[in-house]
Amino acid sequence: MASHKDVKPTKLVIKNIGMILSGMLESPILDGNCIVVENGKISAIGYEKDLDTDQAETTVDAKDCTLTPGLIDSHVHPVIGDYTPRQQQINWIDSCLHGGVTTMISAGEVHAPGRPKDIVGLKAMAIASQRWYENFRPSGVKMLAGAPVIEEGMEEHDFKELADAGVKLLGEVGLGSVKAGETAAQMVKWARKYGIQSTIHTGGPSIPGSGLIDKDVVLEADADIIGHINGGHTALPDDQITCLCESCSRGIELVHNGNERAALLAMRTAYEIGEPERIILGTDSPAGSGVQPLGILRMVAMLSSLGDIPAETAFCFATGNTARMRELDSGTIEVGKSADFIIMDQAQHSPGKGLLESVHQGNLPGIGMTIIDGEVRSARSRNTPPAGRLPEII
Numbered sequence: 491m492a493s494h495k496d497v498k499p500t501k502l503v504i505k506n507i508g509m510i511l512s513g514m515l516e517s518p519i520l521d522g523n524c525i526v527v528e529n530g531k532i533s534a535i536g537y538e539k540d541l542d543t544d545q546a547e548t549t550v551d552a553k554d555c556t557l558t559p560g561l562i563d564s565h566v567h568p569v570i571g572d573y574t575p576r577q578q579q580i581n582w583i584d585s586c587l588h589g590g591v592t593t594m595i596s597a598g599e600v601h602a603p604g605r606p607k608d609i610v611g612l613k614a615m616a617i618a619s620q621r622w623y624e625n626f627r628p629s630g631v632k633m634l635a636g637a638p639v640i641e642e643g644m645e646e647h648d649f650k651e652l653a654d655a656g657v658k659l660l661g662e663v664g665l666g667s668v669k670a671g672e673t674a675a676q677m678v679k680w681a682r683k684y685g686i687q688s689t690i691h692t693g694g695p696s697i698p699g700s701g702l703i704d705k706d707v708v709l710e711a712d713a714d715i716i717g718h719i720n721g722g723h724t725a726l727p728d729d730q731i732t733c734l735c736e737s738c739s740r741g742i743e744l745v746h747n748g749n750e751r752a753a754l755l756a757m758r759t760a761y762e763i764g765e766p767e768r769i770i771l772g773t774d775s776p777a778g779s780g781v782q783p784l785g786i787l788r789m790v791a792m793l794s795s796l797g798d799i800p801a802e803t804a805f806c807f808a809t810g811n812t813a814r815m816r817e818l819d820s821g822t823i824e825v826g827k828s829a830d831f832i833i834m835d836q837a838q839h840s841p842g843k844g845l846l847e848s849v850h851q852g853n854l855p856g857i858g859m860t861i862i863d864g865e866v867r868s869a870r871s872r873n874t875p876p877a878g879r880l881p882e883i884i
């Protein structure tokens with residue numbers, strides 16, 4: 491581990507916050523108008539008059555805008571740097587930062603040209619991917635990558651080796667040669683034993699060459715996250731989706747590049763069984779459907795409006811819920827958590843009284859600033875509609 495002794499302490503104060511969204515379902519809106527950050531972590535939340543705001547290196551006047559934890563995309567397919575060969579795009583991660591995403595979680599670096607499928611090769615690639623994104627954060631975005639796609643023939647020691655080398659995720663189970671429930675279940679268990687989290691591909695084949703993963707395989711494999719329960723691209727039949735929600739307690743991941751009607755069905759089912767804390771959001775991009783810089787915001791607006799749930803609740807699906815399921819130190823506004831924020835406002839000329847009502851009516855908000863680990867990473871978004879008000883560094 492690198493020593494942090496030489497890093498000088500830093501302090502950030504964000505004041506005049508109009509509304510603080512917490513990322514926590516049980517209390518999605520917090521009291522207060524000010525947040526203090528020290529050395530990249532939240533150190534105080536409340537009203538400016540009660541907080542120690544002296545000697546800050548950076549002070550942001552939020553101009554009455556809304557602050558929320560940075561959004562987490564639970565399902566992406568990165569390859570290297572800020573480039574994806576899938577649609578030959580550069581700077582796609584930076585574009586997503588402008589859509590409020592501060593953390594991304596790889597569901598497998600599956601688009602690497604010539605991706606190795608032999609065991610030593612796939613392990614080497616996973617370890618290398620984990621390293622290059624740990625060493626290089628595109629535009630400051632936290633890319634948690636190095637997610638090997640499991641193949642037939644892997645044994646327990648392979649998972650231990652991966653874990654010992656720093657690998658913490660499995661790529662989507664089912665994208666490799668392991669498609670049968672029993673083999674998948676054994677490998678998921680080995681992964682879990684060594685602290686590696688797993689996601690399973692759910693639904694029809696994504697592209698020619700991939701296969702169907704139905705509810706029986708998903709339940710038998712018992713991965714930590716039911717990856718794109720609404721399909722990536724095509725969904726399972728409705729009765730299988732409701733059965734998956736009802737028959738296990740794993741993460742219910744809804745993605746932009748899936749079937750939006752099926753996403754609403756899964757969300758409603760999670761509510762019916764009283765388990766909305768299992769709902770997490772992803773884009774599943776880059777993919778055949780492309781890259782969606784505003785994908786997570788669009789999911790929030792879609793679920794809030796068509797699913798008729800409060801906007802502040804929908805934001806929790808993209809922040810606190812994902813952080814808890816994924817064991818991240820961000821995603822909620824709590825003392826000690828990483829200071830990953832977006833500052834946003836109702837989009838100019840959008841209907842609704844205020845940001846929450848506007849989003850509940852299906853409109854995107856305008857992002858005015860993103861902050862990661864207490865550092866301002868971007869100002870007015872080049873991708874969202876323009877925000878009514880904009881925060882300023884003073």
Ligand SMILES: [Zn+2]
Binds near residue numbers: 662691692717718722
């Ligand atoms: Zn998939």
